[in-house]
Amino acid sequence: MHKDPIIGIDLGTTNSCAAIVEEGGNVKLIPYKGGEYTIPSIFAIDDKGNELIGYEAKRQWQLNPKNTIYGSKRLVGRTFQSDVVTAMKKVVAYSVRPGKKSEVVLDVGKKEFSLQEISAKILNKIRDVAANYLKTPIKRAVVTVPAYFNDRQRQTVKEAGKLIDLEVVRIINEPTAAALAYGLDKGSQGTFAVYDLGGGTFDISILKLVDGVFEVKSTGGDSALGGDDFDRAIAQRVLQALGETAPAPGLVAEVLAASRKAKEALTDAPETELVVGAGAGAHHQTVRRSEVEEWIRPLLQKTGAVCRRALKDAGVTAAELDGVILVGGSTRVPAVRAYVAEIFGREPLGDIDPDQVVALGAAV
Numbered sequence: 123m124h125k126d127p128i129i130g131i132d133l134g135t136t137n138s139c140a141a142i143v144e145e146g147g148n149v150k151l152i153p154y155k156g157g158e159y160t161i162p163s164i165f166a167i168d169d170k171g172n173e174l175i176g177y178e179a180k181r182q183w184q185l186n187p188k189n190t191i192y193g194s195k196r197l198v199g200r201t202f203q204s205d206v207v208t209a210m211k212k213v214v215a216y217s218v219r220p221g222k223k224s225e226v227v228l229d230v231g232k233k234e235f236s237l238q239e240i241s242a243k244i245l246n247k248i249r250d251v252a253a254n255y256l257k258t259p260i261k262r263a264v265v266t267v268p269a270y271f272n273d274r275q276r277q278t279v280k281e282a283g284k285l286i287d288l289e290v291v292r293i294i295n296e297p298t299a300a301a302l303a304y305g306l307d308k309g310s311q312g313t314f315a316v317y318d319l320g321g322g323t324f325d326i327s328i329l330k331l332v333d334g335v336f337e338v339k340s341t342g343g344d345s346a347l348g349g350d351d352f353d354r355a356i357a358q359r360v361l362q363a364l365g366e367t368a369p370a371p372g373l374v375a376e377v378l379a380a381s382r383k384a385k386e387a388l389t390d391a392p393e394t395e396l397v398v399g400a401g402a403g404a405h406h407q408t409v410r411r412s413e414v415e416e417w418i419r420p421l422l423q424k425t426g427a428v429c430r431r432a433l434k435d436a437g438v439t440a441a442e443l444d445g446v447i448l449v450g451g452s453t454r455v456p457a458v459r460a461y462v463a464e465i466f467g468r469e470p471l472g473d474i475d476p477d478q479v480v481a482l483g484a485a486v
Contacts, residue, residue: 126261126262127142127256127258127260127262128142128262128263128264128291129141129142129152129249129252129260129262129263129264129485130142130263130264130266130299130481130482130483130484130485130486131245131248131249131263131264131265131266131481131484132266132296132299132478132480132481132484133163133195133241133244133245133248133265133266133267133279134160134163134195134320134480135163135193135195135196135320135321135322135323135348136162136163136192136193136320136321136322136348136349136350136451137160137161137162137163137321137451137477138160138161138162138163138244138248139151139152139159139160139161139248139477139478139481140152140248140249140251140252140263140481140485141478141481141482141484141485142252142256142485143485143486149303149482149485149486150485151478151481151482152251152252152255152256153255154176154251158177159475159477159478160477160478161175161176161177161244161247161248161251162176162177162179162180162192163192163193163194163195163244164176164179164180164183164190164191164192165179165190165191165194165230165235165240165243165244166178166179166182166183166186166189166190166191166230166231167189167230167231167233168182168186168189168231169186171231173243175243175244175246175247176244176247184372184375184376184379187215187216187371187375188215188216188217189216189230189231190215190216190230191216191228191230191235191240192214193210193214193322194228194237194240194241195241196210196322196323196345196346197210197218197226197228197237198237198241198271198275198278198279199237199271199272199274199275199276199277199278200226200275201224201225201226202218202219202220202221202224202225202226203224206345206346207226209345209346210346213346216228216229216230217229221236225237228240237278237282238278238281238282238285239282239285241278241279241282242282242283242285242286245263245265245282245283245286245288246286246288249263249286249288260288261287261288261289262288262289262290262291263283263288263289263290263291264290264291264292264293264294264484264485265279265283265290265292265293265294265484266293266294266295266296266299266480266481266483266484267279267293267294267295267296268295268296268323268325268341268343269295269296269297269298269325269327269338269341270325270341270343271295276293279293280293294483294484295327295336295338296316296318296325296327296449296480297316297318297325297327297329297338297447297449298329298336298338298483299479299480299481299482299483299484299486300316300318300447300449300479300480300483301314301316301329301331301336301447301483302483302486303474303479303480303482303483303486304445304447304471304474304479306331306445307331307334307335307336309331309444310331310333310334311330311331311332311333312330312331312444312445313328313329313330313331313339313436313438313442313443313444314328314329314331314443314444314445314446314447315327315328315329315429315432315433315440315443315445315446315447315466316329316446316447316449317425317429317446317447317448317449317453317462317470318343318448318449318450318453319347319348319349319425319449319450319452319453319458320348320349320449320450320451320452321348321349321350321450321451321452322345322346322348322349322350323343323344323345323346323347323348324343324344324347324348324424324425324428325341325342325343326341326342326343326425326428326429326432327340327341327432328340328341328432328433328435328436328438328443330436339435339436339437339438340432340433340435340436341432342428342429342431342432342435343428344424344425344428347421347424347425348450348452349385349450349451349452349455351418351421352385352414352417352418352421352452352455353378353381353382353385354378354381355414355417355418355421356381356384356385356396356409356414356417357374357377357378357380357381359413359417360377360380360381360396360398360405360407361373361374361377363405363407364377364398364405373398376398376399377398380396380397380398381396383396384396384409384414385414385455388409388410388411388414388455389454389455389456391411392410392411392412393408393409393410393411394408394409395407395408395409396408396409411456411457414457415457418455418457419457422457422458422461425461426461426465429465429466430465440465440466440467440468441467443466443468445468445470445471446462446466446468446470446471447470447471447479448462448470448471448472448476449476449479449480450476450477451476451477453470453472453476454476459472
């Protein structure tokens, strides 16, 4: 390993991960304990005042939602007055308020945090995991951001690095990183679509490759659309079956967790049993993949409309594309893959794990 390695970091809305290029040129994802490669982008403070990041924070999320920060990347570099912040305030349990310069401040466990500080804590966790694995301190990284991030948002990510003495040597666009992971820069030219559906956000980018350099021709997206909405679509039907019109927050959290589990099981199976509660009073419901595909179809159609607009903005037709890349864990859902093939009229590239492709490209 080089004395001073540079790692690639995908700082994601839902999960984050890191990768490195080894001396032989092999690109490798950095594993976390328990064999996981991604770490939830979640920060929390428990009742005793301990700071928790990643899986530890996620584990106590249902019990302590007010002091658990998730999805904070959507707020990065935005003013308190922005539409995204207004929309987020309605759906999160944590406190979102304006700071002195109308920036966003989050309150967690009786302390206030800026978005730079929250991002820094997540970056630090990823850096520590990498340093432990590589057995060497990590001082430098390439960090990815959505293609539509403006200068202020990119600067916020750089500042987050400074807070933990991590030099962000380059900030690159997530779709460009995905294209690099597939080695598409090895061609001389081409036009590619990158369809990125994560847990909480959807992005589409049209990239043009000219002489080994990618240029973003157009972007589009929906910062409030993702796999979490698939979970909610399933949960809504389960709550109806339970006859709950005004469910308690605890029950909603439990039903959402069961719905997510069912969605993941349906990636490989045509049907699964969804269970809420335990013992004799537990609710059992058979959920079929075909039903879920109907429930999420309106959400997929929303992404389709955004894709068509992005193609139009880039001045290309679907037939003129040289390839379509899938990014984001939610593209594992078979209905998503089928829908992407339908919109673009071709099978998308999906042989690299969609959760890992951006980090691998950042390392490259």
